[in-house]
Amino acid sequence: MQALALFLAYVLPLLSSASPNPGPRADVRTASSTAGLINPEVSAYAQGIIDSNLTPGLTLSVVRLNNNSVTTDFGAWGNRTEDGDPAQPDTLFAIASVSKAFLTSALGILMDDFAHGRNATALPHGVSEFTFDTKLEAILPDVWKLEDDFASQKSNFRDLLSHVTGLTRNEFMYTRTDTPLSLGKRFKYIHPGYDLREQWSYSNLMYLFLPHVITTYSGKTFQEFVTERIFVPLNMTATTYNLQQEKGVYWPGLGALMCLTPAWSN
Ligand SMILES: *[C@@H]1O[C@H](CO)[C@@H](O)[C@H](O)[C@H]1NC(C)=O
Numbered sequence: 001m002q003a004l005a006l007f008l009a010y011v012l013p014l015l016s017s018a019s020p021n022p023g024p025r026a027d028v029r030t031a032s033s034t035a036g037l038i039n040p041e042v043s044a045y046a047q048g049i050i051d052s053n054l055t056p057g058l059t060l061s062v063v064r065l066n067n068n069s070v071t072t073d074f075g076a077w078g079n080r081t082e083d084g085d086p087a088q089p090d091t092l093f094a095i096a097s098v099s100k101a102f103l104t105s106a107l108g109i110l111m112d113d114f115a116h117g118r119n120a121t122a123l124p125h126g127v128s129e130f131t132f133d134t135k136l137e138a139i140l141p142d143v144w145k146l147e148d149d150f151a152s153q154k155s156n157f158r159d160l161l162s163h164v165t166g167l168t169r170n171e172f173m174y175t176r177t178d179t180p181l182s183l184g185k186r187f188k189y190i191h192p193g194y195d196l197r198e199q200w201s202y203s204n205l206m207y208l209f210l211p212h213v214i215t216t217y218s219g220k221t222f223q224e225f226v227t228e229r230i231f232v233p234l235n236m237t238a239t240t241y242n243l244q245q246e247k248g249v250y251w252p253g254l255g256a257l258m259c260l261t262p263a264w265s266n
């Protein structure tokens with residue numbers, strides 16, 4: 001079981017760098033622009049963010065699609081340590097809620113597998129398709145339960161991903177030792193703030209729970225699925241869910257006392 005490692009109120013702590021395949025560290029130049037896509041105007045904008053003290057360091061990647069060819073450029077500005085070591089294009093950052101896009105994409109890829117007969121498991125008896133409009137009750141009949149019967153029966157993937165199930169944030173109902181499944185099984189005890197689709201109300205809960213669908217129907221862990229289906233095809237070799245796997249990367253993060261706690265992994 002993959003435990004939920006929660007980073008503040010964020011969803012799974014996906015770490016990403018700007019560069020998908022960083023070269024040797026010594027060769028990486030700060031604010032480098034090998035393909036010329038990061039022009040002086042973009043560079044000045046990035047430097048302005050650093051100068052305004054909004055953030056100590058940042059990386060930026062620019063991808064240009066042109067006539068079926070892809071050009072990429074990577075830059076970094078500011079510092080990656082409190083000692084003033086410069087940020088590099090391969091400096092890892094916790095990307096917080098940007099990780100939600102990876103979950104949503106992973107679900108779409110899994111749905112596409114079912115649509116094209118590439119699925120590794122079968123849907124429950126009587127369920128003929130798996131799309132963003134499929135109801136959670138159909139896909140996870142033994143797990144999915146909300147306090148409100150109507151919301152429980154009618155909510156679909158689109159509702160969960162769009163923050164309209166009626167459940168509000170409830171950030172204190174889970175801990176680091178929860179799994180997507182153990183968390184989801186307690187949804188039925190949460191009083192909803194609204195009726196289904198009555199009101200948009202931000203909730204991390206559904207994004208913490210939905211990896212269970214990937215695990216159940218792909219036969220892989222969520223992290224394996226995203227790695228195999230998104231990171232590897234896109235050559236995102238410097239992006240990870242597992243800091244322990246990374247060698248020589250630097251992960252600036254916020255510690256328990258809300259102070260910067262830089263941590264070298266080797
Ligand atoms: C992927 O990255 C590696 C370096 O990490 C590089 O050698 C390889 O050419 C890249 N593959 C593609 C398809 O870009």
Ligand SMILES: *[C@@H]1O[C@H](CO)[C@@H](O)[C@H](O)[C@H]1NC(C)=O
Pocket residue numbers: 067
């Ligand atoms: C686009 O690519 C095609 C095939 O490689 C080539 O013939 C064409 O000249 C290219 N067009 C431009 C504008 O580069």
Ligand SMILES: *[C@@H]1O[C@H](CO)[C@@H](O)[C@H](O)[C@H]1NC(C)=O
Pocket residue numbers: 050053055056057078079082083084085
């Ligand atoms: C980066 O480090 C240098 C050298 O220690 C320091 O002067 C500068 O203020 C730092 N910049 C930021 C944005 O923290």
Ligand SMILES: *[C@@H]1O[C@H](CO)[C@@H](O)[C@H](O)[C@H]1NC(C)=O
Pocket residue numbers: 114117119120121122123124127
């Ligand atoms: C793929 O899903 C369909 C629909 O549930 C099912 O009939 C089929 O057996 C599944 N394939 C595999 C390999 O489980």
